[in-house]
Amino acid sequence: MIIAQITDTHIVAKGQEWKSLSQTQIARRLKLVVDHLNALIPKPDVVLLTGDAIDDAGMEGYTHLKEILKLLSIPLYIIPGNHDDREDMRVAFQHQSYMPSEGFIHYVIDDYPVRLIGLDTVVPGQPQGMLCRERIDWLSRVLQENQEKPTLIFMHHPLIKIGQKLLDQLNCHTPEDFEGLVASFPNIIGIISGHYHKSCATIFGGTLCFVAPSVAPVHYFEKASDEKTKIIELVHPSFVLHKWMGGSHLVSEVVQTVEPDKRLSIEKNLKE
Numbered sequence: 001m002i003i004a005q006i007t008d009t010h011i012v013a014k015g016q017e018w019k020s021l022s023q024t025q026i027a028r029r030l031k032l033v034v035d036h037l038n039a040l041i042p043k044p045d046v047v048l049l050t051g052d053a054i055d056d057a058g059m060e061g062y063t064h065l066k067e068i069l070k071l072l073s074i075p076l077y078i079i080p081g082n083h084d085d086r087e088d089m090r091v092a093f094q095h096q097s098y099m100p101s102e103g104f105i106h107y108v109i110d111d112y113p114v115r116l117i118g119l120d121t122v123v124p125g126q127p128q129g130m131l132c133r134e135r136i137d138w139l140s141r142v143l144q145e146n147q148e149k150p151t152l153i154f155m156h157h158p159l160i161k162i163g164q165k166l167l168d169q170l171n172c173h174t175p176e177d178f179e180g181l182v183a184s185f186p187n188i189i190g191i192i193s194g195h196y197h198k199s200c201a202t203i204f205g206g207t208l209c210f211v212a213p214s215v216a217p218v219h220y221f222e223k224a225s226d227e228k229t230k231i232i233e234l235v236h237p238s239f240v241l242h243k244w245m246g247g248s249h250l251v252s253e254v255v256q257t258v259e260p261d262k263r264l265s266i267e268k269n270l271k272e
């Protein structure tokens, strides 16, 4: 099974750009990623959009997002990030059978060889994330329902700190015993997230904890001690292919998407 992850698309209303910078070409970046995903052979089984789908852009943002995502030919599952609005997202994706009609946007997808659990880590109005007791109780209950099937958890805010002062304040806050809960379910093959706009990974509770790079541009930090940034870098939009190889083996491959005219034919160049 191949699970594609796209994250932090930060789509704004049509005709606008991320942070009002035309160079960000924020919709174009997502369109490139959608085209890239559609052309993959083999095609991923699912695409998970792990939050910051829009950039505080309300229903106009979700309308624009859906206009781009309708070009995607792979089933998509979405969860909110800190720049999303839980209720607007619910309305925008209410036609999807997995979307809860109320409360946190968390759910289980049991239709594939890997069980997928989406978690809602949003604290409205706050940039950091949280798993409160109510959400942890829900997670614990659904994990207990199937302790055999390989299970992948996807959420917006990373559980891990990475040694960058600002980002480390904005991770997913959990009670101290949460890592022990994860460790008590060895069938969890990974916990994937976004939010940091950069890729990094470590082990948490004995499982892979992977932070995916963003579709949107990347925040630039000069020093690890920086507590804010005013610079963004226009790196290529990226996504991740999480390939389940059987058992507990998950291979996570970061893919950069480039404009098609930036791909050079080696054969053609050799002839010229």
Ligand SMILES: [Fe+2]
Pocket: 008, 010, 052, 195, 196, 197
């Ligand atoms: Fe983001």
Ligand SMILES: [Fe+2]
Pocket: 052, 081, 082, 083, 156, 194, 195, 196
């Ligand atoms: Fe975020």
